[in-house]
Amino acid sequence: MRILHSSDWHLGQKLLTCDREEEHQRALDWLLDTIQQQEVEVLLVAGDVFDIGNPANSARRMYYRFLTRLMKTACRQVVITGGNHDSPSMLQAPRELLRHFNIHVLGEAGAQVEEEVIPLYDESGRLMAVVGAVPFLRDRDLKYSIAGERSEERIRRLRAALARHYRELAEAMQPFAGQGVPLLAMGHLYAGGTYASARQDNIYIGDTENIRAEDFPDLFDYVALGHLHRQQKVGGQPHIRYSGSLIPLSFSETKDEKGVLLLDWQEDGWHAIQFLVAPTFRRLKTVSGSPEEVKGKLLAFAGRGQRELTPWVEVLVDTDRLLPQFDQELRELVADYDLQLLKIRLRKAYAGEEEEAETVQLKDLSVQEVFRHRCTAAGISGPELEELETTFGELCAWVRDQEGRD
Numbered sequence: 031m032r033i034l035h036s037s038d039w040h041l042g043q044k045l046l047t048c049d050r051e052e053e054h055q056r057a058l059d060w061l062l063d064t065i066q067q068q069e070v071e072v073l074l075v076a077g078d079v080f081d082i083g084n085p086a087n088s089a090r091r092m093y094y095r096f097l098t099r100l101m102k103t104a105c106r107q108v109v110i111t112g113g114n115h116d117s118p119s120m121l122q123a124p125r126e127l128l129r130h131f132n133i134h135v136l137g138e139a140g141a142q143v144e145e146e147v148i149p150l151y152d153e154s155g156r157l158m159a160v161v162g163a164v165p166f167l168r169d170r171d172l173k174y175s176i177a178g179e180r181s182e183e184r185i186r187r188l189r190a191a192l193a194r195h196y197r198e199l200a201e202a203m204q205p206f207a208g209q210g211v212p213l214l215a216m217g218h219l220y221a222g223g224t225y226a227s228a229r230q231d232n233i234y235i236g237d238t239e240n241i242r243a244e245d246f247p248d249l250f251d252y253v254a255l256g257h258l259h260r261q262q263k264v265g266g267q268p269h270i271r272y273s274g275s276l277i278p279l280s281f282s283e284t285k286d287e288k289g290v291l292l293l294d295w296q297e298d299g300w301h302a303i304q305f306l307v308a309p310t311f312r313r314l315k316t317v318s319g320s321p322e323e324v325k326g327k328l329l330a331f332a333g334r335g336q337r338e339l340t341p342w343v344e345v346l347v348d349t350d351r352l353l354p355q356f357d358q359e360l361r362e363l364v365a366d367y368d369l370q371l372l373k374i375r376l377r378k379a380y381a382g383e384e385e386e387a388e389t390v391q392l393k394d395l396s397v398q399e400v401f402r403h404r405c406t407a408a409g410i411s412g413p414e415l416e417e418l419e420t421t422f423g424e425l426c427a428w429v430r431d432q433e434g435r436d
């Protein structure tokens with residue numbers, strides 16, 4: 031039996047102001063082809079289906095169209111969990127209807143861990159697999175946080191709460207052990223022994239890791255994770271994995287291979303766990319260096335022939351001088367090529383302090399970074415800053431929870 035593990039589609043995402051719709055559509059088409067060719071019977075999507083809690087109608091249409099087309103393949107069982115970017119209520123709204131098509135959606139944690147246990151049956155009623163479908167767990171699901179707690183203590187308690195959740199899940203799935211079917215757990219979290227894409231490090235506020243490989247009970251034959259956009263094993267374990275996102279979601283992810291994990295289960299266990307690389311539908315490229323270097327690199331990249339979709343380029347210029355006409359110069363340089371300059375940024379400060387601020391633009395900063403700058407400017411540092419940042423992080427998480435979006 032073949033199972034496919036994917037995550038972090040982020041449908042509806044915009045990169046700066048550019049729509050990702052064409053790339054997402056091609057990626058989902060590829061996913062459907064792969065499911066068909068590999069005769070996949072079970073699809074797991076481990077969170078962040080959508081990029082925001084209230085995605086555009088076009089993104090929703092893409093999602094439902096995908097599920098509709100999926101029903102025409104050999105894939106009969108689908109489990110979709112909510113990520114931190116998904117609105118639990120939005121994802122769960124069509125839950126009852128989708129269940130009739132064997133599409134199981136868990137947007138948020140239930141009151142009981144048993145609600146996350148989903149036995150999957152084939153058309154003849156034979157048990158195929160059991161999935162512990164754990165969505166992104168919010169503070170209120172874990173009930174671990176204590177007001178005024180220091181950040182290290184919080185991290186420790188979060189890890190303990192997550193480990194406990196997976197222990198309870200394993201206990202609830204125990205009755206299905208020894209039946210020759212795989213017991214699969216899902217999760218949308220930051221597991222230790224992994225590394226995020228460079229600019230993704232503020233995804234879970236105020237901590238470095240939520241859980242470690244050894245915190246997942248041995249009962250699970252496989253743990254399908256989402257949240258980190260780079261495919262990887264957790265703690266070197268071949269059966270605890272991130273599938274990574276389907277397309278590169280930022281310029282920091284352009285060196286990663288994107289794709290999905292294909293699992294082949296036979297009665298005696300896994301025969302293969304394989305990463306299938308998705309095609310690059312649109313190249314995202316970062317060009318950096320001195321003004322002369324970036325010109326050379328840009329031309330070399332632009333001249334490398336036809337691509338499927340117009341590549342998007344970010345240019346980082348190292349300079350100590352003001353370059354008033356440089357934007358225009360670069361745009362004219364590549365005007366005749368199939369290439370779009372998305373962003374041109376000067377990296378070093380110019381001489382003179384009053385001009386320094388121009389090198390950092392507000393839209394390039396995360397909310398947390400703005401807060402940190404503001405604190406630093408007010409002369410706050412050390413443990414006091416750390417504590418304020420933690421509190422601010424909690425506030426942001428609460429606001430996001432209220433809005434049902436990230």
Ligand SMILES: [Mn+2]
Nearest residue numbers: 078113114257
């Ligand atoms: Mn996420």
